[in-house]
Amino acid sequence: MSGAVDAPPLVLGVLVSGSGSNLQAVLDAVSRGELRAKVAVVISNVASAKGLDRARAARVPAVALDHKAYGSREAFDEAVVEALRAHGVTCVVLAGFMRIVTPVLLDAFPDRVVNIHPSLLPAFPGVDAQGQALRYGVRVAGCTVHFVDAGTDTGPIIAQAVVPVNEEDDVEALRARILAREHELLPAVLGWIAEDRVHVERDVAANARPRVRISPGRRPAS
Ligand code: GAR
Numbered sequence: 001m002s003g004a005v006d007a008p009p010l011v012l013g014v015l016v017s018g019s020g021s022n023l024q025a026v027l028d029a030v031s032r033g034e035l036r037a038k039v040a041v042v043i044s045n046v047a048s049a050k051g052l053d054r055a056r057a058a059r060v061p062a063v064a065l066d067h068k069a070y071g072s073r074e075a076f077d078e079a080v081v082e083a084l085r086a087h088g089v090t091c092v093v094l095a096g097f098m099r100i101v102t103p104v105l106l107d108a109f110p111d112r113v114v115n116i117h118p119s120l121l122p123a124f125p126g127v128d129a130q131g132q133a134l135r136y137g138v139r140v141a142g143c144t145v146h147f148v149d150a151g152t153d154t155g156p157i158i159a160q161a162v163v164p165v166n167e168e169d170d171v172e173a174l175r176a177r178i179l180a181r182e183h184e185l186l187p188a189v190l191g192w193i194a195e196d197r198v199h200v201e202r203d204v205a206a207n208a209r210p211r212v213r214i215s216p217g218r219r220p221a222s
Contacts, residue, residue: 010037010194013089015080015097016044020051021179022095022116022186027058029187036194041087043080045099061087067099077104084108091193094148095186098127101148111200113148114193116186118178120144120160125153130174133165141165141174143182145189147200147212156200156210158192161185192217 014023023042029035042055047064055062063083070076081104084092092105094115106113119129121144124136133141142162149155161181165174192198197215202208 010190011088011090012037012039012093012190013084013087013091014039014042014051014055014093014095015099016042016049016051016095017046017098018049018051018096020049020054020096022182023051023093024054025183026093026095026187026190027054027060029191031058035187035191037091037190040089041083043083045076045097051096073100073102074104077102081105081108091190093186093190100152103150106148106150111147114158114189115146115148115153115155116182117144117146117153118175118182119153120162121146121153121157128171130178131171134169134171134174139165141178143178143185145185149210156212158198158212158214159185159189 012026014026016023026035027039030037030039039060041061041063042051043063043065044052045065045067047066052062052064065076065079065083067076070079090112092109092113094113101113117129119133120142124132130141140162142160144157144160146157147155161184163177163181192214195217197217199213200210201213202210
């Protein structure tokens, strides 16, 4: 691997609400030695989420926190932050986590909350991104990995992958084609973060949008 061998591995906390196939892609990349990271905890707001079963199968602590048991989004996020901190998490991954997060979580992990979204942002934020793309009639679609900010799918973009939209596609076909690319893109981006190559640049004076700079990887030792 070209990553810094002396740097500690990235300690990930993964938040899921459903199937957790992106979580699985991350777990698989870690176990294959392709991603220098450890998944320290998986948290879901849905107790029956398959993602929690995937965590348990990988012997990763699986925590269910029912958002309905908390009086506000902030109170729920406080419980999430507590669980993440208890497991030493340094980077939070929203992998199909269908809750809006608040500054309580974002301020606890500045520039270290990553989301994967099934569209080429800024097109088609929010729910049913694949359906939005089909209804609009776009010819290409894809997925985006970005840092999370206070908006919905508005944070600085780290990486994107593109897929074609075919004439006969329905939402399921497009969803599956995009998901296959998500499973490659998310572990790749986390690998760059693990190598400390991903930085948010802010030009406050110019009042510019924060942008992500990705520095080149180390060459493998010859
Ligand atoms: C993925 O397609 C992910 O991009 C999407 O939910 C799916 C979760 O699948 N996330 C969002 O739409 C967030 N706005 P998974 O549970 O199998 O990883």
